[in-house]
Every structure is written in C-alpha cells, then in structure tokens.
Amino acid sequence: MSDSRTQAASQETTAWTTSGYLMLGLLIVVFVLTAARILGFASGNPTDADVPGFLAGIFFGPVLFVLIAKGFYMIQPNQAAAITMFGSYRGTDRSHGLRWVWPWMSKNRISVRANNVVSEKLKVNDLRGNPIEIACNVVWRVSDTAQALFDVDDYKAFVYVQIESAVRSIGSRYPYDDIEHQEVTLRSHHDQINAELRTELNARLILAGITVDECGLTHLAYAPEIAGAMLRRQQAEAVISARRKLVEGAVSMVEMALNQLSEKGVVELDDERRATMVSNLMVVLCGERDAQPVINAGTLYQ
Template sequence: MIYERKAWAMNGFVGIVIIAILLAGTVLGLINEQFILGGICLIIAIVLGSGITLVQPNQAVVVIFLGKYMGTVRREGIVVTIPFSMRRTISLRVRNFNSKRLKVNDVNGNPIEIAAVVVFKVIDAAKAVFDVDQYEEFVEIQSETAIRAVATKYPYDTFENAELTLRGNPEEVSNELTAELQERLKVAGVEVIEARLTHLAYSTEIAQAMLQRQQASAIVAARKQIVDGAVGMAQGAIKQIEKNGMVELDDERRVAMINNLLVSIVSDSGTQPVVNTGSLYQ
C-alpha cells in the first residue's frame, strides 16, 4: 500500500530565472562560437523546463517518474519538480455525491426507496491514484453499497419506539452511514465528512397499503394511551372521593362509578349525565 509523501520541488519563479539565464548562456555561446557550452546550457534549460508545473489552491500533483511514485506536490503556485516526470492532478476540495434512489428491503422485508448525499474529500492523493482505479467511481459504488447495508439493518418505522428506525432516528442512521462509508473508503485516501439521507419512502407498489397500516397502528397506539390515562384518572378520582369521606362506596358502587368514569373519559362523543332522583318505591 502506497502512502503519500512529499516530492522534490523548487520555487517556480526561481526555476524560470535559472532557465532564462541558461537560455541567455546558450545564445552567448552560439554568438561566441562556443557550441559545446551553448548546447549544455540549452539541454539543462530544457530539462528544467520539463519540470515546470502549476498547482492550483486545494489541489495536489502526484509525480511519477519511470513508473515509480516520487511523491506529491501540495505547494500552490508555479513549481519546478522532477524533470520528464508524469504528473497527475488530484482535487483536494470538498465535494458532494448524490446517490440514486435505491430500492431495498428494510429489516422487516418491506421494500423502500432510499437515497443519500455524501460529503467527502481526498486526504491522501497517492492512495486515490494508485490504490484504486478511478476513485470517483469507487466512491459512488461504495456509497450505494453502504446505503443498502445500513438500510437493511433497521425497520422503516415503528410506533413502539423500542428500536432505531430509518425515519425516526435520522441522526443515528446518518452517523452509522458515515462510519460505514469511512471504513470502505479509507483505502482510497478519502475522508467522509458527512452522509445523510435525502429521500426515504415506501416503494410505490406498497405505499398505499403501508399508509393504511401506519394509520391503523397510530389509532391503536392512541387508543392504548387514552385507555391507560383514563384508568389512572378513574383510580385517582375514586381514591380522592374515599379519602375526603364524601361517600362510602361498596364494591358494587365502586365498580359502577369506575365504569361511568371510563365511559365518559374514553368516549369520542360527549356523554349525557343521568340524574338519579331516588327510587320509585320508598
């Protein structure tokens, strides 16, 4: 495995001055009929001139000489590096990759559509050039693979809040997706800054059925919460009545009062009170 190291490079303006002096020496040599000296100056100027390269800000130049990695130039501006070498420019800027909408199955087997945006940058130019073939394509393929892997670990949604879900826990899912991607892309010298879901939905063929299922589950969960609250309120009311000594309730009357309280609390429509004015035969 190749790791990035610094390549030999000198200030480009100094190199240009040296080349200019050598060219001037070539001209003087030819004028004075000193052809050997002029030829040497010309050859040295050509050799140095072949090493001139321009490095833009947030770019790195990978230097290759006779098939061997010689190092990386990160100093921006005009530089003179190893003559007659091959040079590949790699961008170190932060970039976005928007994945396609992928159709996968969640942990419960429900088909869903999912997509994500990946923010990344190259931190090791040598790995990006030599350890993988076309690192941009490598990032794209590995990103989609990681999205599929994470999506199959969790359900799309639940109402019990007993486990992580893709829809209900976006931060946790994003963190796991980022970690998964970083593990896959470190071989390419790429740092994953962030990975977040941009699209999440049931597939069209089951969207209507799952919507009905969600509505039913929501109704059941709401009813359960209402009943739990009503039971607690009825228990509290009975205890308060008996504690204050307002009335003495036997078991039968206690059951009847609890039933009336539950009906009035749980009922969707307003309840009508029934006033007991006494027995007909007294």
C-alpha cells in the same frame, strides 16, 4: 498466514520539488546568457579558436533552457500532484503555486477538495422484508493521494459503488418503522443511522484513501407498491398507541377520583355504585365526543 498475492497499500509521502519562481529566474538567466553569447559572437571578430566554445554554448544553452522549461507545473489551492519517475511513485506535492521538478518526472494532478454526492434512490428490503426507497448525501474528499491514484483503478467510480453498497447494507439492517417493539428504526433515529452510515463508508473507502466528512439520508419512503397498505398500517398503529395512552390516563384518573372520594368521605359507594361510577368516568374520559350529562332525580336503582 496472509496471501502473498495481497496488494500492499500505498502510502502518501512528500515529494522533492522546488519553487517554480526560482527556476523561472534561472531560466531567464540562461536565455540572456545564450542570447548575449550569440550576439557577441556575431558582432565581434571571432577566431578559429572561438568557434568550438561558441558551438558548445549555443548547443548546451538551448538544451538547458528546454530542460528547465519542461519542469514547470502549476498547482491550484486544495490540489496536489503525485510525482512519478518511470512508473515509480516518488511522492506528492501539496504546495500550491508555480512549482518545478526534474523534467523526466511525471506529474499526476488530483483534487483534494470536498466532493458532494447525492446517491440515486435505491430499492431495498428493510429488516422486516418491506421494500423501501432510500437515498443519501455524502461529503467526501481524498486524504491519501497515493492510495487514490495507485490502489484503485478509478477512485471516483469506487466511491459511487461503495456508497450504494453501504446504503443497501444500512437499509436492510433496520426496520423502516416500528411502534410496537421500540427498536432503532430508519425513520425515527436519524442521528444514529447517519453516524453508522458514515462509519461504514469510511471503513469501505479507506482502501482508496478517501475520507467521509459528513453523510445523511435524503430520501426514505416505502416502495410505491406497498405505500398505501403501509400508510394504513401506520395509521392503525398510531390509533392503537393513542388509545392505549388514553386508557392508561383514564384508569389513573378514575383510581385517583375513587381514592379521594373514599378518603374524604364524600360518598359511600358499594361495589355496584363503584362499578357504575367507573363505567361513567371511563365513558367520559375515553369518549371522542363531549359527554352529555343525564340528571337522575331518583336513586340509582330506579
């Protein structure tokens, strides 16, 4: 059973407005008619019966002029105006240009253009508990003006807070780097991490009517206090990985060489000579320096 205190989400609707150019023409007509009535009354010979009509004309003419003039407002491209009447939401106008609405209605302008935010560098503990520094870039825009204006207090501040929360969540969900376990890491799987960050941001910002178009990590590094130690660890892991690959290749090459020598009958090797050849080949293939050949003029046992 849902809580009765839960706030219902607002939803953007289209407000009733009209072109401001049409109302501008009407405003000019009212001004001309009012001015003509005043000039005509002043230049003619009015009677007592004409006075009430004149007074009504000069009263309602300016009042109508002010009411029409108060209803004008301007909307720039990629901008919207939320229309409210006495605190009640009446819809959103997204038509740019000179617009007009009833003068007793309020207009709250809001930008629907794309915004670019680069978050601050945050210190987060990754999945292994190592402190790292992480930051991201987010491109976002307002997709529902009603939610952005009425469901959160300040939608821009809400975006900044949720970006920080999402970055911390992603940073603690994966290790910075991991060679041994072949896991998804922050450093090696950028596309997957960025896609998951965008999905989480959209889920967090839907309350405010915000859509994230693009996001990605802009900074990722170990915290300064462990950067040196982790660099040495990365170097050691890289050396071990390279050595493992080198040994695997050397073993396969030695096996291939012994098999071909036996199949083609080039030389007959007993167990001791085979072991010696394997040792020599492994030294040549795995050594970091070029091998210096030693010519044996005798036999293996001399």
